[in-house]
Amino acid sequence: MAATKTLLMLENFIGGKFLPSHSYIDSYDPSTGEVYCRVPNSGKEEIEAAVEAARAAFPGWSSRSPQERSQVLHRLADLLELSLEDLAQAESKDQGKTVTLARTMDIPRSVQNFRFFASSILHHTSECTQMDHLGCLHYTVRAPVGIAGLISPWNLPLYLLTWKIAPAIAAGNTVIAKPSEMTSVTAWMMCKLLDKAGVPPGVVNIVFGTGPRVGEALVSHPEVPLISFTGSQPTAERITQLSAPHCKKLSLELGGKNPAIIFEDANLEECVPTTVRSSFANQGEICLCTSRIFVQKSIYSDFLKRFVEATRMWKVGVPSDPSASMGALISKAHLEKVRSYIQKARAEGARVLCGEGVDKLDLPPRNQAGYFMLPTVITDIKDESCCMKEEIFGPVTCVVPFESEEEVIRRANSVKYGLAATVWSGNVGRVHRVAKKLQSGLVWTNCWLIRELNLPFGGMKSSGVGREGAKDSYEFFTEVKTITVKH
Numbered sequence: 001m002a003a004t005k006t007l008l009m010l011e012n013f014i015g016g017k018f019l020p021s022h023s024y025i026d027s028y029d030p031s032t033g034e035v036y037c038r039v040p041n042s043g044k045e046e047i048e049a050a051v052e053a054a055r056a057a058f059p060g061w062s063s064r065s066p067q068e069r070s071q072v073l074h075r076l077a078d079l080l081e082l083s084l085e086d087l088a089q090a091e092s093k094d095q096g097k098t099v100t101l102a103r104t105m106d107i108p109r110s111v112q113n114f115r116f117f118a119s120s121i122l123h124h125t126s127e128c129t130q131m132d133h134l135g136c137l138h139y140t141v142r143a144p145v146g147i148a149g150l151i152s153p154w155n156l157p158l159y160l161l162t163w164k165i166a167p168a169i170a171a172g173n174t175v176i177a178k179p180s181e182m183t184s185v186t187a188w189m190m191c192k193l194l195d196k197a198g199v200p201p202g203v204v205n206i207v208f209g210t211g212p213r214v215g216e217a218l219v220s221h222p223e224v225p226l227i228s229f230t231g232s233q234p235t236a237e238r239i240t241q242l243s244a245p246h247c248k249k250l251s252l253e254l255g256g257k258n259p260a261i262i263f264e265d266a267n268l269e270e271c272v273p274t275t276v277r278s279s280f281a282n283q284g285e286i287c288l289c290t291s292r293i294f295v296q297k298s299i300y301s302d303f304l305k306r307f308v309e310a311t312r313m314w315k316v317g318v319p320s321d322p323s324a325s326m327g328a329l330i331s332k333a334h335l336e337k338v339r340s341y342i343q344k345a346r347a348e349g350a351r352v353l354c355g356e357g358v359d360k361l362d363l364p365p366r367n368q369a370g371y372f373m374l375p376t377v378i379t380d381i382k383d384e385s386c387c388m389k390e391e392i393f394g395p396v397t398c399v400v401p402f403e404s405e406e407e408v409i410r411r412a413n414s415v416k417y418g419l420a421a422t423v424w425s426g427n428v429g430r431v432h433r434v435a436k437k438l439q440s441g442l443v444w445t446n447c448w449l450i451r452e453l454n455l456p457f458g459g460m461k462s463s464g465v466g467r468e469g470a471k472d473s474y475e476f477f478t479e480v481k482t483i484t485v486k487h
């Protein structure tokens with residue numbers, strides 16, 4: 001008799017308890033294409049229960065001192081760190097990324113998120129002014145908003161969920177979080193640590209399910225005055241519509257079409273490997289990934305040769321393989337969407353220099369049905385192409401030449417997104433000048449993804465609304481009041 005597979009069954013975490021669900025959604029291992037987990041298909045009923053728990057917990061949690069809340073966040077960080085390997089293995093199996101990346105980026109950053117906001121919550125200051133001639137003193141105070149609704153995407157599941165939970169509860173809010181239904185496992189694992197960390201029941205509630213069903217129930221609930229969302233623009237538009245009648249506070253961290261601008265005096269020994277990583281890390285499924293590479297004409301052919309050689313060294317493999325640079329994409333549908341862009345590029349007469357349809361992908365038999373593709377480099381493509389305008393969110397990058405600084409700034413800014421950019425040059429005046437002219441919320445020069453959590457993170461134009469960081473998240477997750485005292 002064939003062995004029956006035991007599926008991992010997740011449960012909502014509400015009011016400090018794991019609760020079974022009436023119905024479930026299949027969740028897949030992207031490296032095999034097999035169902036291995038079932039996620040609650042929650043709806044209004046579960047959101048109502050979570051609101052009740054969050055409401056009940058708010059007075060107690062919000063009245064604790066920042067110091068007391070900070071200690072709880074530090075304990076949670078310690079417990080996550082103790083579970084790092086289990087969490088990394090789970091994140092890799094759930095999302096398709098390599099275990100190495102989960103172990104060295106995703107989970108360490110999740111730990112850091114709690115540690116960072118446990119510290120920053122202790123150091124905020126308020127404002128004060130005096131009107132001596134009127135005998136008045138004015139000062140500001142901040143208070144937690146209440147129940148924070150948090151919705152996170154599937155690409156960096158625990159990393160981005162904790163980037164919202166940590167500042168929200170550090171400021172004294174209670175939260176209802178909805179991770180992506182495609183990557184819910186590490187959020188569920190984290191719930192098992194909350195009680196031991198000293199997080200009171202109802203402070204963190206995690207409700208699993210689809211966006212349209214449970215996500216919209218959360219966004220529409222009148223007792224949830226604030227939504228922090230990370231995901232795609234179409235979803236952000238829907239969330240904005242649903243929340244508008246309630247005048248909810250919104251933070252929207254969306255997509256990007258991030259340029260790398262490489263001048264002729266760039267250090268190619270550093271630029272090439274870093275730009276390969278910025279193009280293909282996490283299968284290109286990072287909102288900050290490079291997907292347009294502008295190279296100054298005088299070094300274009302040399303750069304292209306080096307970049308294609310280095311891309312071919314970027315190994316696609318089974319996520320558990322320590323030598324793999326890249327794992328599987330999140331879903332079959334996403335894989336087909338990414339492949340469709342390459343087909344469109346070919347139809348437009350562009351050249352695919354390596355990767356999809358050019359090189360051979362070798363995988364073990366059990367992974368043949370996984371959602372794998374090779375990192376792909378496209379050139380001879382027009383700025384007007386959809387591959388140069390739309391977010392592909394996969395291991396595909398386009399390389400095109402430019403002549404002048406003015407030209408490349410204009411072309412880099414000619415898309416609806418404005419999230420991140422990299423600028424490569426040894427001329428310090430030029431990197432400052434170009435960085436200031438780029439329509440991006442983040443500009444890295446001669447590097448990529450060095451994150452300063454203190455400073456604002458986020459995009460402009462269609463890349464989002466609002467910023468996240470020490471001060472920015474604190475201000476988002478609190479309401480400010482100005483008090484005047486006449487003495």
Ligand SMILES: NC(=O)c1ccc[n+]([C@@H]2O[C@H](COP(=O)([O-])OP(=O)(O)OC[C@H]3O[C@@H](n4cnc5c(N)ncnc54)[C@H](O)[C@@H]3O)[C@@H](O)[C@H]2O)c1
Binds near residue numbers: 235
């Ligand atoms: N700016 C950033 O920091 C950042 C980070 C990661 C991903 N992203 C963007 O996210 C996108 C990919 O992630 P995705 O596919 O998970 O995005 P998505 O918008 O499909 O889903 C994001 C989250 O929203 C939920 N959701 C979907 N429809 C909803 C609705 N109608 N109401 C409420 N919630 C809903 C999903 O269940 C998921 O939890 C890309 O565009 C990427 O650039 C941005």
Ligand SMILES: N/C(=C/C=C\C=O)C(=O)O
Binds near residue numbers: 156253288451
């Ligand atoms: N918010 C952040 C997002 C990073 C990558 C998104 O895909 C961060 O780094 O803080």
